[in-house]
Amino acid sequence: MADRWLWLPDQDGGYSVRGVYDMLTTQEQPQLHPNMELIWHKQAPLKISILAWRLLRDRLPTKNNLANHGVIPLEARLCLTGCGHVEDVNHLFLSCPTFGALWPLVRAWLGVVGVDSQTTSDHFLQFINYAGCSRLRRSFFH
């Protein structure tokens, strides 16, 4: 028996343009975490929701995104603090020595304990959990 190619989505029928068209147009987008629904929580102001949506999908005009779209030259995509790293969304909001250092202060201000996240979605989930906890704590105190 000869070797043959196998098309995993349809092992009997094999590859077809029609099948791939259906696959590419009907398959769900990679799901964000279910908590991402909370971006659109009705108590959050719309501008905050939109910022969060752009942040988590990396649609903010960071220098890295601007450079990738040819808006600014590639050499100009370093972080504005001069720390020497590319200004992408994870750097700007989390790992930059200047801006990332704000999060421990925010946590201290909120009175919560946490870790520094590596990704914006982890960060988002962590802060959502804080919101749940502080609501709980408040109801205990009252």
Add this chain to the structure above:
Amino acid sequence: MRIRDGIGEGGEGWFEARVRKRVGDGANTDFWRDCWCGNVPLCDRFSRLYDLVVNKSITVRNMFLLGVDVGGEALQWRRWLWA
């Protein structure tokens, strides 16, 4: 109509990731570089061995014929393999 995100961007392609080789006599399957055993080609899974192997384009059939046992001709290395 919306095409799924991620297509055409870097990384794993939607086509390659869904193609496998089903081995019959092995004469038309590249032992190291075709995806016939597991979900990635052996050259990716065992990239350090692939670097060292002499015959990088051997077929599965020839691999079998030459013998994959210790001392077999199929697996010749550019240098001694350290344990």
